[in-house]
Amino acid sequence: MGSNPLKAMNATLTNYAISGIISLMKISVVRLPDAITRGILNFIYPPRCQMCGKGLDLFSGKVLCETCYNTIRSGPHPEYNACKTGTYYFDASYSVCPYEGVIRECVHNFKYKGRFAAESLFKELMIGFAEKYIDMLRFDWLIPVPLHRVKQRQRAFNQSAVLGACLSERFKVPMLSGNLSRIRPGEPQMMLPKARRLNDIKGSFKIKNPDPLKGKAVLLVDDVFTTGATVNECSKVIKEAGAGLVEVFTLARSA
Ligand SMILES: [Zn+2]
Structure with missing residues (x-):
């Protein structure tokens, strides 16, 4: 599926950093709603696919690109x-x-x-x-x-x-x-x-x-x-x- 381990690792670290910053913002004096916080963070750290690291649409709220998403075999097994x-x-x-x-x-x-x-x-x-x-x-x-x-x-x-x-x-x-x-x-x-x-x-x-x-x-x-x-x-x-x-x-x- 053409995954690039380095890019994926980078994406993971970025997500980790974002979670950390959101947690910090939540306990800080300035309490911004999650949506605004994420909006700001998306500009600083543009969202990337968690699997292959490909850049994602800024406001999609997705964590996977379409190609990676389509590999999920969901349904009644x-x-x-x-x-x-x-x-x-x-x-x-x-x-x-x-x-x-x-x-x-x-x-x-x-x-x-x-x-x-x-x-x-x-x-x-x-x-x-x-x-x-x-x-x-x-x-x-x-x-x-x-x-x-x-x-x-x-x-x-x-x-x-x-x-x-x-x-x-x-x-x-x-x-x-x-x-x-x-x-x-x-x-x-x-x-x-x-x-x-x-x-x-x-x-x-x-x-x-x-x-x-x-x-x-x-x-x-x-x-x-x-x-x-x-x-x-x-x-x-x-x-x-x-x-x-x-x-x-x-x-x-x-x-
Ligand atoms: Zn992907």
């Missing part, structure tokens, strides 16, 4: 969304696209280099997919997969909660935050061999108050579905708290 009965605690799962290429790069940037960069892209992809393929109105709650408090502090935000908030705003399904919590930090799932992932995650999550979940339909939201071990463990405790239905919606899924 039956092999991802099928759910064998008895295999998992959740009743169904949906993912917008495979965890590859452009999306992989953007998720990494989003998680580790500041949320500003790809939030709008993920919002657009998840809402677009949900509008077409998920009956959102049947859910009573959206629950983002929580981070352990230590990791949350390091990262300053929970990427799943950001995605959950976008869906909640669009579909008017309330978010239940702070009830499902991660009580054991665990190692990053991607670093562990497959066999250890399921064991490592056991007992990592807890429901503080089961009352709001009794008989309810829940949509769990996360950024990436890797082996399903994390969302499965969350689904287990949500079901044990009395929920009648738990489905899972992630931005991406690794094969």
Whole structure:
């Protein structure tokens, strides 16, 4: 796809710098609205495609050029969304696209280099997919997969909660935050061999108050579905708290 690693790195650093400056402006005495701040910053640091570094239209609000955007294979992938009965605690799962290429790069940037960069892209992809393929109105709650408090502090935000908030705003399904919590930090799932992932995650999550979940339909939201071990463990405790239905919606899924 003709990506230039140097340019892409430069673009990433620029986005990182912009996020930092926006954060500084937010806590400074002069509180400018985000749109104005970004407008000013776009003149200082013209926006570039996060993948290939190509310059983007100043006011498009996009994070990818058209060529890179078009490589995203979003849509219903039956092999991802099928759910064998008895295999998992959740009743169904949906993912917008495979965890590859452009999306992989953007998720990494989003998680580790500041949320500003790809939030709008993920919002657009998840809402677009949900509008077409998920009956959102049947859910009573959206629950983002929580981070352990230590990791949350390091990262300053929970990427799943950001995605959950976008869906909640669009579909008017309330978010239940702070009830499902991660009580054991665990190692990053991607670093562990497959066999250890399921064991490592056991007992990592807890429901503080089961009352709001009794008989309810829940949509769990996360950024990436890797082996399903994390969302499965969350689904287990949500079901044990009395929920009648738990489905899972992630931005991406690794094969
Ligand atoms: Zn590009």
